[in-house]
Amino acid sequence: MMQYRKQGLRYAGVKSMNIYEEVKDAGSIGIGGHIRPDGDCIGASMGLYLYLKKVCPQARVRVMLEEPPAVFSCISGLDEIQTDFASDVEKFDVFIALDTVKERMGEGEKYFCAAGKKINIDHHVSNTGCGDVNYIMPEASSTSELVYEVIGDKSLLDEEIAKALYIGIVHDTGVFRYSNTSPKTLRAAAELISYGFDFSRLIDETFYEKTYVQNQILGRALLESIIFMDGKCVVSMVDKKTMGFYRADSHDLDGIVNQLRLTKGVECAIFMYQTDVLKYKVSLRSNGKVDVAKVAMFFGGGGHVRAAGADMQGTFHDIVNNLSAQIDAQLKTEKKA
Secondary structure (H helix, E strand, O other), X not given: OEEEOEEOOEEOOOOOOOHHHHHOOOOEEEEEOXXXXXXXXXXXXXXXXXXXXXXXXXXXXXXXXXXXOHHHOOOOOHHHOEOOOOOOOOOOOEEEEEOOOHHHOHHHHHXXXXXXXXXXXXXXXXXXXXXXXXXXXXXXXXXXXXXXXXXXXXXXXXXXXHHHHHHHHHHHHOOOOOOOOOHHHHHHHHHHHOOOOOHHXXXXXXXXXXXXXXXXXXXXXXXXXXXXXXXXXXXXXXXXXXXXXXXXXXXXXXXXXXXXXXXXXXXXXXXXXXXXXOEEEEXXXXXXXXXXXXXXXXXXXXXXXXXXXXEEEOOXXXXXXXXXXXXXXXXXXXXXX
């Protein structure tokens, strides 16, 4: 298994991956990401798709993802994503898993596992690599930044590729506000906006702008939030009944946990929504003193130091109590240090 990994800020004896060199002989290339794809997953997938279509004209290139949110319709080629997964598994010469481990690919996992060559590109610290070739860089802001990095010949970029990758970077950095934003990230973003698209409008339309329903459910979640642990933690939950009342889906809940994190004095924010009876999708955000990736990994999830998540079972109160024990342990250790 080939590993491209960094030690600190330096590569461990290898150069950056060149994605063209890894796929140039393939007749068929598949690209997939995690379930409920977000801005980074979609931006990275579509940016890489548009690039490989250009540099590998001999290959059949396909993106296989769950239905993306309509807010990303500004990305070129989005209507070419295959969102239905056939029962007969198609075998690709190469399959590239972006922004995820194979276990979170949903129906796409079977295509990844059946491929002749498996490539995994990700920036999640919890990912140990699930491919024959792994490019896992936890220091990177986003998988979209990594896709920009592995495109060896930048002269082959164009406005549509640049737009997709820029959107991905914007979404995983919170418009360059999160601590995962580095000078390298900003240099990449500067190069991407040089292609002339209206980056300000893209940020408004894909990141800040919300529908009336999204604003309503955000208000409801904030109104019903609970602050605890001496003001160090805040939690809110939306159940299936509430989602049904607003006719909302999971995409309408994007951004709620980040707004909770901005509560003054809070070190860790928890947001969860119900997916089934006693089943919840949990999102965690930290302001620095809590490594939420460790918390999430304890419960079978994963993510980053300041942004992570997990699927959990139990009552709302049981889940909060279980999470609280892990969060409190870290806060006590940090206080002693």
